Amino acid sequence: MSTLQETKNKILTSTVFENWVNASPRVNAFADTIKDAAQAFTAQGIPTTKHEEWKYTNVTKLATTDFQISANNNTLKKVDVKEMKVTADAVIVVLENGVFNKEASSLEALPKGIHIGSIHDMLDNAAVKKHFLQHADYKTEPFVALNTATFSDAVCIIADANVEMETPIHLMMVNTCDELSAYIPVRILVVADKNASIHVVETFESFSHTNSIFVNAVSEVVLAENAKVNYVKMQDDPGNTTHINYHRVAMARDSYQHLTTLSLGRGLIRNNLNIRLGDVNGTAYLNGLTVARSKQTVDHHTAVDHAMPHCYSSELYKNLIDDQAQGVFNGKIFVRKDAQKTNAFQSNKNLLLSDDATMNAKPQLEIFADDVKCSHGATTGQLDDESLFYLRARGIGEDAARALLNHAFAAEVMEGIAHEGVKEKMLELLNEKLK
Amino acid sequence: MSDDLKILDDVANSEYKWGFVSNIESDNAPKGLNEDIVRFISAKKNEPEWLLEYRLKAFRHWQTMTEPVWPNVTYPKVDFQDIIYYSAPKPKVQLDSLDDLDPEIKATFDKLGISLEEQKRLANVAVDAVIDSVSVKTTFRETLLEKGIIFSSFSEAVHEHPELVKKYLGSVVPYTDNFYAALNAAVFSDGSFCYIPKGVRCPMELSTYFRINSAGTGQFERTLIIADEGSYVSYLEGCTAPMRDENQLHAAVVEIVSHAEAQVKYSTVQNWYPGDKDGKGGIFNFVTKRGICLGYKSKISWTQVETGSAVTWKYPSVILKGDNSVGEFYSVAVTNNMQQADTGTKMIHIGKNTSSTIISKGISGGRSHNSYRGLVKINKSADNARNFSQCDSLLLGDQCGAHTFPYLEVSNKTAKVEHEATTSKVGEDQIFYCNQRGISTEDAVGLIVNGYCKEVFNQLPMEFAVEAQKLLAISLEGSVG
Numbered sequence: 001m002s003t004l005q006e007t008k009n010k011i012l013t014s015t016v017f018e019n020w021v022n023a024s025p026r027v028n029a030f031a032d033t034i035k036d037a038a039q040a041f042t043a044q045g046i047p048t049t050k051h052e053e054w055k056y057t058n059v060t061k062l063a064t065t066d067f068q069i070s071a072n073n074n075t076l077k078k079v080d081v082k083e084m085k086v087t088a089d090a091v092i093v094v095l096e097n098g099v100f101n102k103e104a105s106s107l108e109a110l111p112k113g114i115h116i117g118s119i120h121d122m123l124d125n126a127a128v129k130k131h132f133l134q135h136a137d138y139k140t141e142p143f144v145a146l147n148t149a150t151f152s153d154a155v156c157i158i159a160d161a162n163v164e165m166e167t168p169i170h171l172m173m174v175n176t177c178d179e180l181s182a183y184i185p186v187r188i189l190v191v192a193d194k195n196a197s198i199h200v201v202e203t204f205e206s207f208s209h210t211n212s213i214f215v216n217a218v219s220e221v222v223l224a225e226n227a228k229v230n231y232v233k234m235q236d237d238p239g240n241t242t243h244i245n246y247h248r249v250a251m252a253r254d255s256y257q258h259l260t261t262l263s264l265g266r267g268l269i270r271n272n273l274n275i276r277l278g279d280v281n282g283t284a285y286l287n288g289l290t291v292a293r294s295k296q297t298v299d300h301h302t303a304v305d306h307a308m309p310h311c312y313s314s315e316l317y318k319n320l321i322d323d324q325a326q327g328v329f330n331g332k333i334f335v336r337k338d339a340q341k342t343n344a345f346q347s348n349k350n351l352l353l354s355d356d357a358t359m360n361a362k363p364q365l366e367i368f369a370d371d372v373k374c375s376h377g378a379t380t381g382q383l384d385d386e387s388l389f390y391l392r393a394r395g396i397g398e399d400a401a402r403a404l405l406n407h408a409f410a411a412e413v414m415e416g417i418a419h420e421g422v423k424e425k426m427l428e429l430l431n432e433k434l435k
Numbered sequence: 436m437s438d439d440l441k442i443l444d445d446v447a448n449s450e451y452k453w454g455f456v457s458n459i460e461s462d463n464a465p466k467g468l469n470e471d472i473v474r475f476i477s478a479k480k481n482e483p484e485w486l487l488e489y490r491l492k493a494f495r496h497w498q499t500m501t502e503p504v505w506p507n508v509t510y511p512k513v514d515f516q517d518i519i520y521y522s523a524p525k526p527k528v529q530l531d532s533l534d535d536l537d538p539e540i541k542a543t544f545d546k547l548g549i550s551l552e553e554q555k556r557l558a559n560v561a562v563d564a565v566i567d568s569v570s571v572k573t574t575f576r577e578t579l580l581e582k583g584i585i586f587s588s589f590s591e592a593v594h595e596h597p598e599l600v601k602k603y604l605g606s607v608v609p610y611t612d613n614f615y616a617a618l619n620a621a622v623f624s625d626g627s628f629c630y631i632p633k634g635v636r637c638p639m640e641l642s643t644y645f646r647i648n649s650a651g652t653g654q655f656e657r658t659l660i661i662a663d664e665g666s667y668v669s670y671l672e673g674c675t676a677p678m679r680d681e682n683q684l685h686a687a688v689v690e691i692v693s694h695a696e697a698q699v700k701y702s703t704v705q706n707w708y709p710g711d712k713d714g715k716g717g718i719f720n721f722v723t724k725r726g727i728c729l730g731y732k733s734k735i736s737w738t739q740v741e742t743g744s745a746v747t748w749k750y751p752s753v754i755l756k757g758d759n760s761v762g763e764f765y766s767v768a769v770t771n772n773m774q775q776a777d778t779g780t781k782m783i784h785i786g787k788n789t790s791s792t793i794i795s796k797g798i799s800g801g802r803s804h805n806s807y808r809g810l811v812k813i814n815k816s817a818d819n820a821r822n823f824s825q826c827d828s829l830l831l832g833d834q835c836g837a838h839t840f841p842y843l844e845v846s847n848k849t850a851k852v853e854h855e856a857t858t859s860k861v862g863e864d865q866i867f868y869c870n871q872r873g874i875s876t877e878d879a880v881g882l883i884v885n886g887y888c889k890e891v892f893n894q895l896p897m898e899f900a901v902e903a904q905k906l907l908a909i910s911l912e913g914s915v916g
Contacts, residue, residue, distance in 0.1 A: 365839040
């Protein structure tokens with residue numbers, strides 16, 4: 001298709017990309033992978049709605065927009081991002097237009113055994129060598145391929161064995177680009193070694209007022225034996241943004257991961273979460289919340305892959321869809337042949353708040369083992385009339401009553417956030433969004 | 436229990452029970468498919484010009500289509516030029532009584548356990564017996580005619596009631612719908628036609644026995660059921676097939692039109708040859724079944740028990756167009772050995788206050804794969820639409836797979852859509868409980884699985900429910916270790 005060809009040309013032949021791939025000696029180590037990914041993207045192109053995984057989410061306009069890779073990435077100072085901190089003591093890592101901004105970050109007081117920095121400064125780290133670009137599959141995911149072929153910087157967070165860090169690490173993605181149409185590849189690597197425990201928060205925000213922004217983020221999270229990662233993704237991009245996010249978690253035995261995705265932004269959002277329980281006794285929680293307004297589409301695709309026995313996974317996804325917005329939920333659970341004694345649960349609850357709102361849900365189970373307990377449930381409806389009546393009978397106005405019920409509906413997702421400070425901040429944000 | 440034991444015993448000692456070939460002289464079309472074959476079929480059946488036109492249009496459209504590959508099944512590619520598209524038992528003189536029936540055909544029915552005269556006298560069932568594409572005998576027609584009910588073979592209906600056939604043929608499943616529907620529209624051989632006039636409650640269960648007979652003939656049945664305002668009909672479809680080594684294709688189309696306040700209940704028990712233990716042979720069952728609830732309070736209910744076929748690809752659907760109309764889907768799909776089933780339903784809500792219920796029970800054993808694929812679509816116009824879906828899967832081994840692919844598309848905020856799915860195995864504690872009380876493991880599994888399917892079996896007419904339970908026991912034979 002010509003449009004795909006055009007995109008490829010636009011992005012892959014952009015001088016920034018060419019120069020970077022060919023000229024930068026710093027990424028020589030990954031040059032082969034990057035070229036391979038570029039080819040993989042060329043082969044796959046931008047998916048159309050004919051593609052089963054993109055049936056409800058139309059991103060073809062990406063193929064016809066003339067995106068530029070942002071060049072101006074060092075404008076933010078500490079003071080600019082102070083207000084956005086998730087907790088007062090959080091370790092701040094700022095990515096400005098996808099590029100690590102050391103000036104604005106505050107990495108001075110890192111505990112021993114925690115390493116954070118740009119890929120360019122961390123190439124010698126053993127964990128980085130082992131895991132960088134190794135987990136997100138660009139062969140089957142077009143946007144991972146595009147990201148792998150085009151990222152110019154990446155942030156790596158490495159927790160050494162037995163390090164436990166209570167303070168959250170706040171990855172702040174801030175867009176300041178002033179190109180007419182900007183393309184922002186974001187790349188994150190998080191590695192928690194044996195028995196390590198960390199809290200990570202990703203937030204996506206924007207100071208930019210350009211025409212359109214295309215954020216293409218890929219996070220790879222690796223958990224070694226008995227590691228524990230609590231991860232929160234909060235997306236608050238403005239309406240001019242198309243946000244495509246791929247999050248891959250590779251889990252070793254006895255590891256625990258808790259992931260909360262909060263899609264509160266106003267643009268098109270697509271989340272691909274891919275969790276692989278690669279060894280026995282892993283535990284994975286995936287929670288998600290959408291508050292969709294105007295004409296936006298918010299799409300959550302989750303895939304939980306139970307490859308080994310005795311693992312547990314639980315998903316809770318809630319969508320509040322208002323105006324002419326569209327919500328999409330596609331939850332896949334795979335239970336492989338050897339994954340006996342698997343417990344996998346999934347729950348998807350959706351509220352339609354307006355006459356023009358749409359919700360498309362596709363909870364999906366693929367089970368190849370017999371000794372398993374798997375279930376999924378999906379419901380779509382509106383607020384319960386009786387609950388509304390109950391509140392109104394007690395003198396609460398209709399709008400306030402609705403807001404209260406919506407909040408109660410959404411707050412359940414927040415309850416799972418392990419870090420109290422982060423939870424509080426996120427609830428605060430949610431309150432603002434639901435006003 | 437003793438009855439069930441007997442079934443298991445019988446089966447353990449026999450090959451596929453209903454695998455035999457009756458030797459009826461066939462009047463076959465040459466192998467392959469082209470416009471001439473379509474004309475040949477049409478000419479053979481003395482069809483009017485408009486129907487030939489319809490077939491040709493469908494055929495030309497079919498040529499532009501490609502075979503779908505999206506279902507969760509794998510099978511060797513079908514060579515559509517290697518199929519005989521028409522085979523009819525040699526025409527005999529018009530039959531006046533059962534005695535005139537070809538003794539071979541009669542024997543076939545006897546082996547199947549449905550003796551026509553028995554059915555005629557004892558069970559209150561009218562049978563439109565179909566052997567290889569041409570209706571051989573229609574019973575109870577006179578009784579039905581008194582009430583104004585038309586129940587005949589499709590070809591007869593074309594001649595006797597062309598206005599009805601013309602009006603409704605393709606109105607629910609147009610030939611443009613999908614690859615197999617287009618193929619069927621081009622080459623359909625025969626099938627059943629049923630019309631229930633206004634306000635009439637059909638006094639008996641209408642039933643068709645399908646039987647695939649000649650080697651290498653695909654069956655392309657076409658069934659059209661029209662229930663006029665305020666009428667009621669319960670329709671049964673049951674199938675068995677002889678043993679074959681090469682794969683046989685079956686691509687039927689069933690269309691149901693339910694007018695205001697009419698009710699249609701369609702029940703199927705499908706037990707076609709599933710192939711042997713290694714998946715050799717067996718029927719490919721690619722069926723398009725759809726009903727439309729046209730008016731206020733129309734109702735269509737599908738009940739299916741799928742135990743046969745090597746590959747099943749089937750989604751009985753209901754379009755809920757009329758306000759307050761109701762759609763139901765009750766399904767038990769059992770796969771064993773190398774069988775594959777991709778089945779489910781579509782409920783399209785268009786009218787206000789429409790409601791639909793989906794109960795699907797999948798049971799997989801051996802190395803089989805069983806998928807539920809369903810769509811619930813609530814259009815913007817469907818105020819207060821209601822859906823409840825429950826899809827349960829039971830796994831009887833560690834080599835098989837159970838898959839669920841539900842699509843829930845909701846565009847109306849007043850809709851209430853609920854979907855539940857579970858996957859589990861037969862509980863060891865349940866089996867232990869039975870063992871303790873002197874019930875063998877195999878019987879216990881039969882018992883538990885039958886209980887698991889009860890919700891669906893309860894929807895079947897009595898005779899069918901009994902047959903379905905036996906089929907289930909037979910299908911599960913050997914799947915318990």
